[in-house]
Amino acid sequence: MQKSLLFIPDISGYTKFIQTTEVEHSQHVISELLEVLISANTQDLKLAEIEGDALFFYKEEEIPSQENLLAQIELMFTAFYSHLKMLEKNRICPCNACATAPDLELKIIAHCGVLQHIEVQGNRKPFGEEVIRAHRLLKNSVDSDNYALVSKDLAQTIELSDYYYSKVFRFLQGSDSYDGQEVPYIYTLIDQNKLNLRAFEQPRSIDFDCEAPIALKLDYPVSANALMEYITNYKYRHLWVKGVDSFEYNDKEVTRLGSEHICVINGKHLNFVTVTKTVGPDQLIYGELTTSPPIVDKLYQFYTFTPLTDNSCKLGVEIFWEARSPLKKLFIALIGKRTFQKNTRSSMQNLHAFVSQNQT
Template identity: 30%
Template sequence: MAETNATILIPDISGFTEFMTTTELSHSSRAIHMLIDAMLNAIGEEYEVSEIEGDAVLLIKKGPAPSKKEILGICLKIFNAFHSQRMWMQQYTICPCGACKAIINLTLKFIVHYGPLVELKVGRFVKQSGMEMIVAHRLLKNSIDSHEYLLMSEKLLKQVNDSTETADMVWGNAFEEYASIGKVGYHFALLNEARKNVPAPQAPQSYYRKDSTPYLQTTIAANFLDVYMVIMNIPGRAEWMPGLQKVEQDMPDICIGSLHHCLFENHQSTISPLLMISSDEEINYAESCRIEEMNISLVYEFVFKKVDEKSCHFSVRFMNAAELPIPEETRGILLENMQRMAEKLKLFCEK
């Protein structure tokens, strides 16, 4: 077993357990995957990714400890990537489920420690272990009254030089008493101000021109959220939408701006979500639709209004998004297709 000194860095997502146990599992898992992926991209090759532990990333840097300035720099880089991705997901999601709404509650903290580690090779995997690894993980449970902070153990700080670049952060001193370990001292700084400085992602381009085109309306014997989720699942529309054979898309997620290429029996259309506004009683959703064969650009608006837990009012309309008017023959075809779509949606949801 090889032993080496190393810096242990653990970015840990706070609120993860509650998030995963009180929200939709598939959506919460996907959200955490996207956030961790953003963090890993920010890390680059500065640290070795030893393990991904569900809500945390275990990072190792062998050799002498980096400076306090370098530690602060990598932590803020990860912090900014995490919150930029979180804000992007909030702004661009079209899903009203509990998981996608609860992304706003996720926060990030950092534990940094230093000491000798033992490398264990298990099959083709290499795992670091030892007392200092245990200490680093125990430090995740501490008495700091915040969910976002940077904690550096005293053992780490004995190896690094202080720097003026970290002087503008307010540092506190504390210690924890752990069974079988004893007293562990540390310094910490809250990241409240750092969060205010996270670069905001570019806002989605969701504007479109509206007109007085009437809605086609019907009542569906299904929960309004369930009906919306059927419409929102653009790849799944091939299961019920008349004439739709398959859907191909440029990315796995469905969000504002994502492109979905729909192959129908006699034409192709490219659909892209524009906006979603939700409340406890109603959801408004809009998407663009480009049909090259007909040389038309449309915006479809959908409204889902709750009647009770088992029924809702469904409304849909299309509007011309181009400068040239839609020919009457083409408009007639589009109206007929929309009527058939509403009928099939009603049958599918009520089953």
């Protein structure tokens, strides 16, 4: 039988990250990173299992060439750290999970051998000694949490030198004993600065040279961080924003700059994107931009959270708009401004009632 490739990307720091940060947001971050790694699979690797913080891929009875395997490893590291950089730059959430996500790292284990399989509820999965060996290689003596490790069996199969060197890779020899058997491998630490991280669009901060046409404030019996979560986590929207048929959003990601959601009102879709503007050093800010309402060209709504105590804060809501045509300007002056203000005040009061009830 021909040898098969076993390939395991594993997120380093997962246990501490999950145990010491906010559960929901840490789950979202890990889920996003696993999705990024799966999408970076260019070698038609089969996903045998998602193992919490790791992915177990294999390629049955086929080993990629040295060039293709190294390219696959580099691509996964590039995708992983590109996504972390995007999360860091576009973060609006102050929680510990979102703040410490950039500290996560990645290690990849690659091995090969003849596979057996078992079938569980109709799912055929790799099984046997080589699978065990690949997973044991995760418990190695490499003094880093950010590396790629290739078993000596695989390195010899693809003729990868023990001291292969390139811009991204600088392999060294290593070995560890498992159940009294010495298992040699080569490994390389990964320097993020040598990866060609993907560029991403970073939404600009929007600042206005005038006061907001509508500005409302209200105190809330909850911390600024908690109130921001109620507003930026769209699963809570229907509990305090009335008159909306539904909210459509990606429930697998933490809201950040550039995040999009849709309000469906009477069958009409209003598209929103998350933006920001400058606020005071102790304040938090969340903003939304929409170009959907026909009576304006752009409508901005900003929520500013100012801590008062550990368990209370002041919420300020500012609404700005751009309307170029005289007809739109007239409509806003006669009807639009009053409607925006009424709806905003009602939503703030509904949010206050929801928060007060939830606190008790």
